[in-house]
Amino acid sequence: MDKQQLIIRIKKKKSFLCIGLDPDLSRIPVPLHLDTHENTVVQFSKNIIAATSDLCVAYKLNMAFFEALGPKGWLVVEKILQEISKDQFTIADAKRGDIGNSSKMYARAFFENLGFDAVTISPYMGYDSVEPFLKFPAKWVILLALTSNPGSEDLQLRKLENGNLLYEEVIILSQKWNMSEKLMYVVGATHPNELKKIRSLIPGSFILIPGIGAQGGDLRKVISAACTSEIGLLINVSRGILYGTESPENYFKAVRERAKVYQTIMQQFIP
């Protein structure tokens, strides 16, 4: 999916909501469990997708939760992707990145074999660890810049000799790379003050924002700080939509209602 297609879908659906599929067996209500863990996760995810598809423009699959199912976890990912309509932007939240020939293999895994539109990448190993992903046509790299977790202070918010914070340096440096127009960035909603500054560094780039909901980020603050005329935002909510205390018969209706709350706020910002 290219940038214009994504913007068109956002404006049409009046939503820049990305729903994070983090299927956690310990949080999926017991009455929704099936014969195997794999079937439980596939069916739960299918129901989430069916309940929310018109309210969001993207699904983000957190690979950790699928890999935790054991060696069959990747088969589960494949099955879930088949349930997602082709007009959704699909993100493998995989936080990969390795030396060139290994990154090329990861890019094949996510872009060719599984067919994701985008994959999240850690910048620590530098340009040649990211380049193989950028070379795939119409696919996206979502580079970690400033993450939503407390550990973002350990390195990302440290100042370099040149005066930039490390995460700023990641953004500035990567914008000089070949094919930088195929980069998006991860910036956690837990850093609203930094978002405005980040937007000024990358006025034309999409920013994927996790950390709304369970992690405490404020949706309106985030949108006000970083929304552009092209929107330029994908706001991810995972646990804040997926999990509730409703009975099985009302569960996915409640999922839809939670997603609708986010979408309703978002549509106010879409011309």
Next chain:
Amino acid sequence: MDKQQLIIRIKKKKSFLCIGLDPDLSRIPVPLHLDTHENTVVQFSKNIIAATSDLCVAYKLNMAFFEALGPKGWLVVEKILQEISKDQFTIADAKRGDIGNSSKMYARAFFENLGFDAVTISPYMGYDSVEPFLKFPAKWVILLALTSNPGSEDLQLRKLENGNLLYEEVIILSQKWNMSEKLMYVVGATHPNELKKIRSLIPGSFILIPGIGAQGGDLRKVISAACTSEIGLLINVSRGILYGTESPENYFKAVRERAKVYQTIMQQFIP
């Protein structure tokens, strides 16, 4: 496996060689290919292990090459691990790291489900992204410090305001973490001058050193710079052992001979 067990095995085998399993279908000789890609990779890896097991103390599985096989790649990993003797130290070269609840899932995937002894982790997201891995008893985190690729200059070799290079800061900071005695570090053989300095920062830690062979690192220089009385090194060779131009009937004999060259150098440094 704990540190003393690893040291005992190194001294007994007179080797601190780690063999990297990066099974690349485009480099496995065509006559060794079987009916499916998965079977080819399993059989090739089995033969590598059978040919080298007495010459090395560790096997490192590069997850990129298995994930590139498609959703069945993880089943291939599981099969290969069954071929590796329990007295080998097994490393998932996975370069993971995510917010706490996701890292916990990755830790389960690699330590519980697959049973690896260690996993490589990117430090970019900070302490809470590493902590869930450290909590597993008798398991190891191998933290990326200074990698072997050209992109290591982009961020890892940048100076912070406090005068430390970023990779030094990673080492110094992580040594203050809880359970830091369960950390090893990745330092590429392509940085022999930095190795001595790094050893002085972590006199008691194991260092996993990739970059020998195909990437051009010099084995004797590396050992001289960083070997301790407890050895403290795992030196990884992947392509430099796995791939050659021999005929199928001599292929794994040649693999063994290449591994033996590295082991023979190593034994000179083991008292």
